[in-house]
Amino acid sequence: xxxxxxxxxxxxxxxxxxxxxxxxxxxxxxxxxxxxxxxxxxxxxxxxxxxxxxxxxxxxxxxxxxxxxxxxxxxxxxxxxxxxxxxxxxxxxxxxxxxxxxxxxxxxxxxxxxxxxxxxxxxxxxxxxxxxxxxxxxxxxxxxxxxxxxxxxxxxxxxxxxxxxxxxxxxxxx
Amino acid sequence: xxxxxxxxxxxxxxxxxxxxxxxxxxxxxxxxxxxxxxxxxxxxxxxxxxxxxxxxxxxxxxxxxxxxxxxxxxxxxxxxxxxxxxxxxxxxxxxxxxxxxxxxxxxxxxxxxxxxxxxxxxxxxxxxxxxxxxxxxxxxxxxxxxxxxxxxxxxxxxxxxxxxxxxxxxxxxxxxxxxxxxxxxxxxxxxxxxxxxxxxxxxxxxxxxxxxxxxxxxxxxxxxxxxxxxxxxxxxxxxxxxxxxxxxxxxxxxxxxxxxxxxxxxxxx
Numbered sequence: 267x268x269x270x271x272x273x274x275x276x277x278x279x280x281x282x283x284x285x286x287x288x289x290x291x292x293x294x295x296x297x298x299x300x301x302x303x304x305x306x307x308x309x310x311x312x313x314x315x316x317x318x319x320x321x322x323x324x325x326x327x328x329x330x331x332x333x334x335x336x337x338x339x340x341x342x343x344x345x346x347x348x349x350x351x352x353x354x355x356x357x358x359x360x361x362x363x364x365x366x367x368x369x370x371x372x373x374x375x376x377x378x379x380x381x382x383x384x385x386x387x388x389x390x391x392x393x394x395x396x397x398x399x400x401x402x403x404x405x406x407x408x409x410x411x412x413x414x415x416x417x418x419x420x421x422x423x424x425x426x427x428x429x430x431x432x433x434x435x436x437x438x439x440x
Numbered sequence: 441x442x443x444x445x446x447x448x449x450x451x452x453x454x455x456x457x458x459x460x461x462x463x464x465x466x467x468x469x470x471x472x473x474x475x476x477x478x479x480x481x482x483x484x485x486x487x488x489x490x491x492x493x494x495x496x497x498x499x500x501x502x503x504x505x506x507x508x509x510x511x512x513x514x515x516x517x518x519x520x521x522x523x524x525x526x527x528x529x530x531x532x533x534x535x536x537x538x539x540x541x542x543x544x545x546x547x548x549x550x551x552x553x554x555x556x557x558x559x560x561x562x563x564x565x566x567x568x569x570x571x572x573x574x575x576x577x578x579x580x581x582x583x584x585x586x587x588x589x590x591x592x593x594x595x596x597x598x599x600x601x602x603x604x605x606x607x608x609x610x611x612x613x614x615x616x617x618x619x620x621x622x623x624x625x626x627x628x629x630x631x632x633x634x635x636x637x638x639x640x641x642x643x644x645x646x647x648x649x650x651x652x653x654x655x656x657x658x659x660x661x662x663x664x665x666x667x668x669x670x671x672x673x674x675x676x677x678x679x680x681x682x683x684x685x686x687x688x689x690x691x692x693x694x695x696x697x698x699x700x701x702x703x704x705x706x707x708x709x
Contacts, residue, residue, distance in 0.1 A: 269654075269655050271616065271653040271654070272653075273649055273652035273653045273670060277672075278652060278655045278656070278657060278672065281655060282655055297630070297655060297656075298574065298577050298579045298630045299570075299574060299579065299630055299631065299656075299657050301502070301503075301506060302506065302570060302573045302574065302577075303657065303672075305506035305507075306506075306566065306569060306570060306573075308566070308672055308673050308674075309562075309563065309566070310668075310674075312652075312668075312669065312670055312671060312672045312674075313669065314669055314670055316540070316669055318539035318540045318542060318543075319540075319542060319543040320542075321542045321543050321545075323534075323542060323545050323547060323548050323553065324547045324548070325547060325548050325549075326546070326547040326548065326549040326554060351525065
């Protein structure tokens with residue numbers, strides 16, 4: 267195909283147009299895309315010498331960002347968070363923000379108490395952000411005690427275990 | 441303005457002549473018609489002229505197709521919400537961006553650029569229309585990408601829509617020295633689609649530069665760290681996430697297939 271390989275001058279369209287007008291490219295050799303480009307030109311001309319558009323990039327913030335910041339400042343990281351869109355369980359921070367906004371819209375709580383009230387509201391749902399408020403896990407400790415006796419000999423066994431003993435049965439079978 | 445109209449007029453004149461010349465070339469089996477002017481050609485009703493007639497009607501259809509803003513109905517293939525769910529809006533970290541991409545960026549969220557999906561949707565619809573038109577005219581489309589994790593997907597996409605792909609090491613003269621590179625005269629692609637416009641982390645893909653040299657239009661996904669200047673139809677969007685690449689591949693494939701189906705429908709095949 268005819269054509270100077272100077273991609274920095276003009277665009278592919280202007281270069282082909284020039285070739286067609288001057289007769290260097292015959293009309294039957296016209297590229298397949300030429301009519302399409304003419305009918306649907308790109309929004310921004312693909313010129314190499316195109317200057318960048320001056321546009322400031324604004325920061326994106328939401329009103330609830332302040333609540334989120336206060337939450338993480340007070341309680342720190344709450345463990346791993348699933349970022350999946352399809353996750354049906356909202357994260358702790360999301361639930362906290364929901365409670366905070368609900369209390370705020372009700373308007374019964376003074377602003378400086380909102381953080382504490384939101385944490386208390388979560389406690390009503392069984393989520394204890396402050397671990398000292400959590401009830402003692404009595405039922406669970408009992409279960410643990412029941413589990414312990416079978417576990418203890420296992421660990422003892424592991425210390426005194428010998429390979430010969432381990433394969434004794436299979437050796438006997440043979 | 442005068443210069444513009446002159447350019448369009450001369451182009452239109454050239455187009456007419458191109459049409460006539462092509463027809464005369466195509467209908468070389470009937471030598472009686474090759475020397476007759478275009479007007480007479482249309483008037484003659486003799487049986488050998490039927491091939492010429494279908495040729496001119498195809499030309500007419502091609503011309504008409506360009507007047508319609510969305511001839512292949514590709515605009516309905518996706519919504520802005522689909523783009524958002526595919527994480528197309530996620531750009532690179534602030535400071536790694538290219539100043540030419542600033543106009544496509546919605547804002548910066550905690551140090552990360554967020555791409556304006558309204559602009560992305562408009563550019564993507566425009567590009568899909570172009571792809572469908574190229575496929576409608578039986579143009580060769582080449583899918584290009586360089587990220588190894590998306591290589592298989594891109595190659596499968598090209599295969600499924602009956603087109604070509606190049607996802608491997610770019611040997612210098614694939615486009616610019618194709619005759620030597622492939623050992624014989626090679627037909628170059630009519631459109632190059634880049635699913636990833638970077639070759640390495642910092643280097644732009646050579647296909648963009650070489651396509652501009654060889655007068656081949658390009659459609660490319662440009663992330664916030666890419667340079668869209670030489671890309672004919674840039675689409676601002678995330679080019680790293682697998683889910684986003686899957687969406688682009690699906691859309692491009694559908695656009696190509698729509699163009700091909702329309703051609704079959706028009707030709708009555």
